[in-house]
Amino acid sequence: MENQPSSLGKGLRELRQSRQWSLDQAAAKSGVSKAMLGQIERGESSPTLATLWKIATGFQISFTHLIRGCFYQPNDLSSVRPVNEPKVTSGIDVRVHFPFDETVNFEWLELHLAPGAESHSEPHQGGVTERILVIEGILDLCLSGQWYQYSAGETVSFNADQPHGYRNSGLGVLVFQDVIHY
Amino acid sequence: MENQPSSLGKGLRELRQSRQWSLDQAAAKSGVSKAMLGQIERGESSPTLATLWKIATGFQISFTHLIRGCFYQPNDLSSVRPVNEPKVTSGIDVRVHFPFDETVNFEWLELHLAPGAESHSEPHQGGVTERILVIEGILDLCLSGQWYQYSAGETVSFNADQPHGYRNSGLGVLVFQDVIHY
DNA sequence: TCTATTTGTACACTATAACGCACAATGCTA
DNA sequence: TAGCATTGTGCGTTATAGTGTACAAATAGA
Numbered sequence: 001m002e003n004q005p006s007s008l009g010k011g012l013r014e015l016r017q018s019r020q021w022s023l024d025q026a027a028a029k030s031g032v033s034k035a036m037l038g039q040i041e042r043g044e045s046s047p048t049l050a051t052l053w054k055i056a057t058g059f060q061i062s063f064t065h066l067i068r069g070c071f072y073q074p075n076d077l078s079s080v081r082p083v084n085e086p087k088v089t090s091g092i093d094v095r096v097h098f099p100f101d102e103t104v105n106f107e108w109l110e111l112h113l114a115p116g117a118e119s120h121s122e123p124h125q126g127g128v129t130e131r132i133l134v135i136e137g138i139l140d141l142c143l144s145g146q147w148y149q150y151s152a153g154e155t156v157s158f159n160a161d162q163p164h165g166y167r168n169s170g171l172g173v174l175v176f177q178d179v180i181h182y
Numbered sequence: 183m184e185n186q187p188s189s190l191g192k193g194l195r196e197l198r199q200s201r202q203w204s205l206d207q208a209a210a211k212s213g214v215s216k217a218m219l220g221q222i223e224r225g226e227s228s229p230t231l232a233t234l235w236k237i238a239t240g241f242q243i244s245f246t247h248l249i250r251g252c253f254y255q256p257n258d259l260s261s262v263r264p265v266n267e268p269k270v271t272s273g274i275d276v277r278v279h280f281p282f283d284e285t286v287n288f289e290w291l292e293l294h295l296a297p298g299a300e301s302h303s304e305p306h307q308g309g310v311t312e313r314i315l316v317i318e319g320i321l322d323l324c325l326s327g328q329w330y331q332y333s334a335g336e337t338v339s340f341n342a343d344q345p346h347g348y349r350n351s352g353l354g355v356l357v358f359q360d361v362i363h364y
Numbered sequence: 365t366c367t368a369t370t371t372g373t374a375c376a377c378t379a380t381a382a383c384g385c386a387c388a389a390t391g392c393t394a
Numbered sequence: 395t396a397g398c399a400t401t402g403t404g405c406g407t408t409a410t411a412g413t414g415t416a417c418a419a420a421t422a423g424a
Contacts, residue, residue: 023402023403024401032383033382035383035384035402035404035405038404039403042403045380046231046233047230047231047381047382048228048230048231048381048382048410049231051228051382061335067231067245097337098339105286106363108313108315108361110315129285133359135317155279155280157280181288204372205372205373214412215413215414216372217372217373217375217414217415218412221411224373227410227412228410229412230380230411233411366423367424368422368423368424369422370419372417375415376413376415376416378411379411379413380412381408381409381411382408383407383409384408386406387402387403387404389401390400391399392400393396393399394395394396394398
């Protein structure tokens with residue numbers, strides 16, 4: 001039971017907990033026994049493809065994201081790329097569509113901020129740029145202390161080697177795509 | 183042994199044959215027995231994640247694409263400017279969120295395909311890669327003559343220096359984000 | 365043609381996934 | 395506090411993944 005993506009168990013547990021599901025509830029939703037789900041989360045067993053499929057459909061997430069364990073907190077991104085992750089408050093969900101890739105030097109994230117949620121990031125290292133497309137809601141973007149506002153369908157790019165932050169001051173959820181180039 | 187991606191076995195056999203590897207050779211490369219590889223190809227067994235990982239590393243392909251039966255060779259990346267844009271037919275709307283930028287070597291497009299719309303692209307020059315996030319609808323993606331299907335929320339990356347095309351065979355509009363790196 | 369080698373499949377055996385169930389620990393309520 | 399429900403883990407059992415091996419069929423070479 002070695003040589004497999006190490007993110008599965010950890011990511012699955014975090015996903016389940018983010019939903020506030022017990023193992024029992026997750027078992028009911030996925031059709032996989034809670035004992036097996038527990039084994040997977042603890043890395044004690046390597047699930048078959050059929051079992052993985054059940055889990056992905058039960059949690060209603062894409063198969064790819066299940067394997068990548070993408071539903072994890074931004075403070076877990078430090079193993080993938082440079083330091084200085086956004087300070088996270090509750091109400092923020094980060095999905096990694098494409099993790100950092102040395103061949104292209106960028107990663108592609110999707111962020112969901114609940115109303116009132118706010119996240120600030122220390123400056124990235126020099127030369128890092130972000131390109132954002134707002135999908136839904138109103139994005140308040142803070143660059144070096146100055147706030148700007150963007151609506152769904154609007155884009156913005158900025159140098160990320162400055163203090164920056166995101167905030168959802170609207171009434172609904174804020175969703176945006178964020179391609180970060182290093 | 184149901185409820186799993188049906189493309190695995192077929193795709194694995196085709197990949198192996200495209201390499202002109204016997205089961206024996208594939209077994210030696212991957213560390214998975216030839217009997218098991220045969221079972222997988224014939225759909226008689228649902229491999230564990232560890233076994234899938236062995237296969238992916240032995241064949242030197244992306245894990246995700248092993249599952250999807252979507253195979254491409256990571257060719258040499260050479261930095262060449264974009265030349266060929268997709269051949270556009272009616273029913274297709276291309277929005278450029280971020281045009282090509284030499285500092286990051288990619289562009290970010292958003293494509294809308296009406297039901298029935300189809301678009302084919304000549305191979306880009308060597309080394310061009312595309313990363314796609316399906317926002318809405320069902321994306322049929324054609325790579326070197328083989329069609330694959332992706333739902334909203336799913337992602338796919340592929341080498342664009344091969345003939346490729348997009349099609350919306352669904353009933354509603356298809357929307358996807360396309361980051362093309364040169 | 366014949367012989368040797370290779371190939372993919374079937375089968376018996378071993379290892380482990382996946383399950384149901386029991387239970388200790390925890391949390392909640394009266 | 396006691397009693398009950400929930401939760402996650404461990405364990406024994408069942409099912410199946412994964413293996414090594416034999417073998418028929420196919421292929422390669424003389």
